[in-house]
Structures are given as structure tokens and as C-alpha cells.
Amino acid sequence: MNCKLCGEQKTLVKKSHIISEFLFESLYDADRKLREFEPFSISKGKGRIKRPSSGKYEGNILCEICENRISSFETYASKVFDFSTGKSKDKSVFQIDTKEWIAIKGLNYDRFKCFLLSLFWRASISSLNEFAGTNLGPHEEEIRRLILGGFAGKTMDYPTYIYLHNGFNGNNLQFISPPSVHKTQTGHLVYNLPILSSIISLYVNSRNHPYPYGMKETVLNSQGEIKIVKLTKELSTQILNKHLKLNL
Template sequence: MKNSHIIPEFIYSSLYDEKHRFHEISDDVKKKNKMSQKGIREKLLCSECEQHLSKYERYASLVLNGGFSLSVRNEGRLVHLGNIDYQQFKLFALSVLWRAGVSNLSVFSQVKLGPHEEKLRVMVLNDNPGTEYQYPFILSPIIHENKVQEALIVAPTWTRLENHYAYRFVFGGIAWVFVVSGHKAPKFIIDASINREDELTMIPWELSNLRFITDMAQELAQQDKL
């Protein structure tokens, strides 16, 4: 087994200092904060599986870091993006969700996929992104003082969206909200998620309005970890 990243290494680039270290803040009262030189990893995948996922990571890295020319259309608060490959980008996102679900690390302990774990594994292994109705996700850039907060990674948490289980990740300056359900997700989620026309809709949010992040920050501050 390889030392595998759950959140891909390229996501951590904005966190590193001049010595290639980043500040890892623990929400465990028994653990101290520490400096790390690599993103969070564990013995998880074989070399072949790592190679299989790397093609999706490379594509997502280009999309998220401006390596592709995307079409952009603003409509009020909404940002509509085009020219994003449905298969590659969705499989990147689902691979992160699946890895978090099978991880033994405590930071990913809230991601419990149940029967969806095997379904996601097979989809990713077979390069099958599924239909637009299967495992849709919303992307919300996180804004503070008019800047996207790229240097922010938060432990994923679960929530409910109209009686569906959903998992919230924060990385790459974006809140990723995945709906994991055997039933059709609400229309507003499917409409915003990436579609087979290679389009998706982002909904930017001010950091101070994201309660699950601000509540966590307050708890860490009470532990003198911020």
C-alpha cells in the first residue's frame, strides 16, 4: 500500500510556508497543533490505484488553478462555469468523497458512506461518473474580505439537505457539498451540480455566514488553538 492522500497534495500548495510546511490545527483537545510538510496521508491505495486517480487530480488541478480557459457567466450571486469535462471533474470529486469514506483517519470520521462506499468505488474504478442525478454536489467559493480563502481546509462534516444525507468538505477555497442518497436529490442541487453539457453553477458564500466553519473556529479558539 502507498502513503495516499485523501485530499490531493496539490490542494495544500497554498498552505505551505517557505520551508514547505503548513500549520495543522487539531480539533482534538488531547492533541496539540503541529507543523506538517505533507498533506494528510495514510496507507490506503496500491500503486495502480494511485495512478488511476492521478489523471483526475491533474485535470482538477488545472481547472481549479486556472490551467484551462473556462466560460464564465454571472447571474446575480450565481456564477455559471462552462467547458468543465463532466467525466473527469465529477470522478475527481467522487474519488475524494470515496477516499474520505474508507479512510481510517479521525479527521474523516464523519464521512460514513454505508452501501454507497462500494458503489462509488466501482464508479471511480470503471471511469463511470454516473448520471447527473447520482451523487450531485454543489461548489461554493468561500469569500472573506473579497478574496477566495484558498488556504483553508476543514475536516468534513455531515448534514442533511431536505432529508438527504450530505457531506461538507472545505478545500481549494471552496465548500464542496455532496448529496449521498438512494433517492433523487432536490432540483436546486441537481441544477447547480456539474452536468453532461460540461457546465456547473457555483454559489459564493461569505465565510462569516458559514456556521459550520465559524462554530468550529470558535471551538478551536476556546482551546487556544487559533
């Protein structure tokens, strides 16, 4: 079988996580189980329906070399960024924390952005039902090439940015959900992926549509800088409800 990343015919690994396993670490309970919710229940912080032992994974999609390639991006991301606080865990990285945003400088642009891109790419290639709504279309191939080469391209090539939410109506609920997609007023497709207290957003490029005003100031740029916007309670609830397709 052919590896989805390098395209070569090789023996494929039996277990590849679609969303990186380290991201689930703080969500495990005392019995090393996760709590899985129905969309409506998650907004209320209750309604557990399953207790899986790990995040979603799939076999026969990556060869060992490509699995290790993505793992190297995961290792870097796990050491440098905390998705539950929106802050860097690396003391050598400069950051400013204000009421409205967190500015971070000194990230390895290629490694961190390739990690973020890989989350959406893995969801897009997955055959699991949970990720059926994630389809990058022709951009799947372009993003594959970026990840394979370990080169994230220019800042506005598949720009990514991160919001910091505070749950539903300020309940500070942390959770992980498959990506959702919507079209902006400027005509772009935006994929949103909630990870703990963060929302990772990926803009799919369209050179015929202008980017929103001020967007370039917040995206992860090629200098290794990113400005993470802290959402208000009202905006957090609005965005998360839209992501889960709830009318509350």
C-alpha cells in the same frame, strides 16, 4: 493485501494522500510546512499547533495502477479548476463571473466528478483518526465502482456542487478540513469538504426524498456545466461554524 479500489490482491503503494496533495500547495509556508489548527482556533485565524510537511496520507490502501488512476483525475482537476477562486484555469473553458455566482461550461464531466467523488471516497476508506467521521456507508461501494470505471453516472447520481466562501466574518481564511456530514430538511445526507475558498458538497442519493428547489441548476451536470454560488459573509460563517461544530 487487497487494493481498496480494484479489490485485487496486489502490492500496495506505501503513500496515498487522502486529500490530494496539489490542493495544499498554496498553504505551504516558506519552510515548506503546513499550518495545522484546532477547530476553534481556525475560526480566529490563529492558534497554530503543528507544522506538518504534507497533507494526510496512508499506506497500503491502493495498488499502483489504481493510484495512477486517481492521479489522472487529480492532474485534470489541477489544470482545470482553482479551488481558491472558484474559477476555471483552462482558457478553453467558458465561464461567467457575477456578484452572486460563477458559471462554468466545458468541463470534462466524468474526470472532474470522479476526482470530487474520490476525495470523499478516500476519506471514507481511511483509517486515520482525522477522517473517522466520514462514512459513506453502502454508498462507498457504489462510488468505488464509479471511480474504478471512470464513469461518473448521471447528473443526479451522487450530485456534487461547489460553494465559494469568504472565511469567518469575511476574513477570507483559506483552509482544508476533513469532510463533515449533516442531514438536510429533505432527508438527504450531505457531506461538506472545505478546500481553500471552496466547499465541495456531495449529496447522498435517496430516491424517496426530493432534492432542494433550484439544486439542479447549480450541480455539476453531465454536460460539463456547474454554477458555483458565492456565499455571503454571514452564510459563510454560519456554514463553516456548522462544519467545524463551533457554537460562536
